[in-house]
Structures are given as C-alpha cells and as structure tokens.
Amino acid sequence: MRADSSPPAAPGRVGRVLVAVSYGLFCHVAFALGVGAMMAAMYFGMSRSLGTLSAPWSWIANAALLVQFPVVHSLLLTGWGRAVVNRLGPGSSGPTLAPTTFVAIASLQVLALFALWSPSGTIWWQAHGPALVVLDVLYACAWILLGKAMFDAGLSVQIGTLGWLTLLRGRRLVYPKMPTTGLFRFIRQPIYVAFTLTVWTVPTWTPDQLAVAATFTAYCLVAPLFKEARYRRIHGSAFDNYASRVPYWLPWPGRPRSPSGRHCEPAAGRARISRRQG
Template identity: 70%
Template sequence: MRAISSPVARKGGGRTVLAVSYGVVCHALFVVAVGSMVVAMYFGMSRSLGRVPAPWSWVANAALLLQFPVIHSLLLTGRGRTVLAKLAPRGTGATLAPTTYVIAGSLQLIALFALWTPSGTIWWQAHGSALTMVVALYAFAWILLGKSMVDAGLSLQTGSLGWVALLRDRKLVFPKMPTTGLFRLTRQPIYVAFALTVWTVPTWTPDQLVLALVFTTYCLVGPLFKEARFRRVFGAEFDNYARGVPYWLPWPGRLRGRSGRRCEPPAGRIRISRRQG
C-alpha cells in the first residue's frame, strides 16, 4: 500500500489522534454489530426497532437484507477500494482501508438487525432441554466463527490492521494466506461458521427463514469472488492449497494433496500492493 504522506499524517500528534479515533469507532461499532446480530437472531428476528407498516415492511426488510451482501462485496472490488480510500483524510485512506471496511460492514449489520420490522409470526420456540441443546449449538457456532476469524488474522477481520499501521506510521502489511487452524479443514471456515449461526437459533419465524436462506446463499457464492482475488495475488501457492482442502464442507477425503501430505504454503507474510489487490 502507498506510504503515508499527507501533512496530517506526518504530524505525530495528528496521526495518533486520527488513528486512535478510527480504532475506537471501528471496534465500538464492531461490538455493537455482533451483539445486535446475536440477540436479534436468538429471537428469530421477532424483536427489533423497525416499525414499517405492511406490506411496505417486506420491501424495507428486503432492502436491509440485500444491502449487506451486495455492498460488502462491492467494497472489495477495485472501485470499492477507491471509495474506501476516500473515506479518510487525504493520504491516509489506503492505510485505513481495512478499518474503514469493518466500520462500513458494522454499520450495515447494525442497520439490518436493529431496523428490521418483525412479521409478528412465530413458528417455533425451543423450551426446556431442547432450548438448552439449541442454545449450546448456537453458542458453538459463534465460537467457531470467532476461531475462524482468529485463524484468518484477527487484526484484519476486526479492522485493527489499518489504524495500528497508521498509528505506527508504517506501511500496511497483510497477514499471509491463511492455511492453519480451521483452514486445514475448509477453505472458507468463516463463511461456514457464519452460515451455522443463522440455522442454530432457538426461535424460528418467517423472518429468520428468509434471513437464513439469503445469508447461506451469500456464504456459498461470496467466497468465489474472494478466491478469484486470492488466485491473482498468490497464484500457484493458492492453487496448491485449494487442491488439498475442500471449498466449503470439510470432506475427509479432500484434506490431503496428491502426495499424501497436507498442502501448506511456506510461512511468512506478504505485502499486497494496490495492483495485486
């Protein structure tokens, strides 16, 4: 990424205030977004702040539901990264892009889960021992999601990569391609775990079913664009990894390469330029 060069960024005090401010906003919104998602889905999207009258409520809900996968994916394109770079003071946008991306994603999730208008229909709610079992599965899905984010590089997933680089006045350095932990079992553990969270809820409503279907479709299709980007950046390294690890479900027969050994690229970190991105 381009080195920090703006007058604001060159001043130590100004750079520190800017970096810390972005960090505080990013992580606060991230916590609120995750909390909103956990709580809203626990109740099957039956409790939220949206109050749009029918039939416009379904139009509003559809817009809220589709804006996340669409915008979230578009921001990863070349034009999307250009937009992200403009959402920070001149000369710092490229470095703060990972942080800005998480801020945007968090705001999208907060809007989706806080502004959803419930249908008012509840099909099923778990009680007694069934509730205990389902809540355990729901908690496990979230733990799995957290673990997969750690394996993928927590600094990148939570947005701290950008603001910390600015704070230290360093170029942005992305983590190496993830191949350890849950990435030994599936190439997309984050998407698999994310999909699990929407299907293990203790309350089922028409709202939750629509949410689960749309998000699961996104979790199946979205990684295809991510992998195309990985192939451009990592080339044969990613192809070698992909031959030994399944795309989505961790089928045992696919966990080893043709040589019988697990396919793992060499360790290390890689700098990703704008042209590679």
C-alpha cells in the same frame, strides 16, 4: 501479502494519533454494536428489533435491509470499491485506514439490518426445556467457532485493528499472509461456514429468521468464489496448491482435488503411471 509502496504521510504525530484513535474507536464500537444486535435479534428469530413498519412497507424495508449487506459488502471488495474505501480517510491516510474503514462500514450495515428490521409478528416455533438448552449450546458454539475462524484468518483484519494501528505507528500497511493454519487446514472458508451455522442454530423460528438464514446461506456459498478469485490473482500458484489440498466448504473425506476439480495423483502414483506408459 500486499503492502503499500510507502508509509502514510501524516500532517504530524499528534494529528496522526488523533485520526488513528478516532477511526479505531468508531470501528470497534460499530463492530460491537453490530455483532451484539445480530446475536440478540437472531436469538429471538428476528421477532424483536427497533423496526416498526407494517406490511407492505415492512416487506420492502426488510428486503432492502437484507440485500444491502451482501451487495455493498461485495462491491466494496472490487477494484472500484477498494478505491472508494481508500479515499475515506483524511489526506493520504485513506489507504492505510482502509481495513478499519471497511470493517466499520460492514459493522454499520449489520447493525442497520438487525436493529431496524420490522418483525412480522409470526412465530412458527420456539424451543423450550431441553431443546432450548441444546440450541443455546449450539448457538454459542457456532459463535465461538466463528470467532476461532476469524482469529485463524487474522483477527487484526477481521475486526479492523490493522489499519488504525498501522497509522498510529506510522508504518507501512502490510496484510497478514494467506491463512492456511487452524481451521483453514480443514476447509478453505471456515468463516463463511461458521457464519452460516449461526443463522441455523437459533432457538426461535419465524418467517423473518428463515428469510435471513436463506439469504445469508446463499451469500456464504457464493461470495467465497469471488474471494478465491482475488486470492488467485494475489497469490497465484501458492493458492492453487493450497486449494488442491483443502476442500472448499465442507471437510469431505477422500483424495485432494486440483483447482480444476480433478483428483490429484500422489507423486509416487504419477511416477508409476509414467513408467508403465514408458
């Protein structure tokens, strides 16, 4: 995929190891706390957290918490944002640590959203009995599906190990190839689809959970469009060929479509048409 032009220039092996391990430890602790807070908060419909503000300040704070993740997350994926992330490391190690730094920032954003949310105190519906069992299973399956999608996409990138392990080994940063196997054989955006399922399979529904679910569903529908634009710039025709075979978000049956949205004719069919036209 992409690679830096040269390995990082570190002040020494000991310094490089300390920086790499420190960044890796911080990233993975933040990731675990962020995911844990998200799983727990949504399970209870965002009705339990550390936020204590009352209306109308709670509405303002919650809106800011809800918006900051998609906005900052998307900005950091732009050229300007990547340049900022590349500078968030000591010396010349910033670009190598960029995958780790990016995941650490995203994890802190998720942690802030779900730990600092100020609940409204209103609970619309809460599952009990068999309904609770069914939704517990669905909620767990949605998270397992998300984990599988992240694994298929390249777990080292998704959880931030790529950057700090590359620096630790003193190697050149090389990203995994464009994912096309596993769940990516059926849809192009399995991570976003699985993430969306996690916000809708909760056993407790409140106005807070609905706001979170609606916001993240919209984000998961739109954000991949920008991701695919980057993929087209990086991979060119390889991504176009992949996109022509695999649907965007849902595995609808039918003939594959080209990037323009038109149905693709099989080669044999195109040959027959050419003979008829000739």
